[in-house]
Amino acid sequence: MQKVSLRKVKTPVSYLQENSEDVLHFSLQGLLPSGHTLALNIPLGTLSHLACKDDRPLMLMEQQFTTSEICVLMPLLDAYPYYCPYEVLVASFNSGHASEAAIARSRKRLQEAQEAGIWDQEMRPVRNVLSRTRLKTRSFGIEISSILETGYILMQTPRYKHPEL
Known part of the structure; x- marks a missing residue:
């Protein structure tokens, strides 16, 4: 007989x-x-x-996200309908919450990486997690789109039809 584990995802403290x-x-x-x-x-x-x-809640869909995926998804959801700047995503990814101090540190770090020509290397871990998160949000009809040299924004997936009630 196999044991079933109902483990909780570790969330940044x-x-x-x-x-x-x-x-x-x-x-x-x-x-x-x-x-x-x-x-x-x-x-x-x-x-x-x-x-x-009929006054009853219905769950139409559900997806499981890792802690890292939640750390990049949260600022995107919070920023909607506007874009989420790179430095906010990096701050949230690195610390679990994008405080003003963390955002300022991330902005400085990204500027230094840009000047040193290693911006892509600096963003690679965030982009990898965003890629996995994007695959999961598509099932909700939500696309995570890149805005060149700015950040990311949530948009509707083209030709997606939301479930009917």
């Missing part, structure tokens, strides 16, 4: 100390149909697509 909520909700107007929301369960590392039908 700094983020949990900053945020008292375990589940964050995002309506993402323009990306999701009216009345739909995404619920990010931080301790479990799950993102759920929720809607209501």
Whole structure:
């Protein structure tokens, strides 16, 4: 008989100390149909697509994310409908929460990397995690798009049809 493990994804302590909520909700107007929301369960590392039908909540879809993936997904969700700058993604990726001090450090580090010609090397770990995160968000009809020399933005996946209730 095989044991089933219900392990929790380890969440960066700094983020949990900053945020008292375990589940964050995002309506993402323009990306999701009216009345739909995404619920990010931080301790479990799950993102759920929720809607209501006949006054009852319905879970339409769910994906599991690693801690690193959550660290890049959170600032993108927070920034929507605007773009998320590179330095915010790097700060969140490195520390689990993009505080002003962490963002300033990341901005300086990226500027130095640009001047030294090693910007791609500096961004590679973040881009690798974004690539895995992008594959998972596509199932929700959400694309993570790059904006050249600026950052990333959430957009609707072309020709995606949201589940009907």
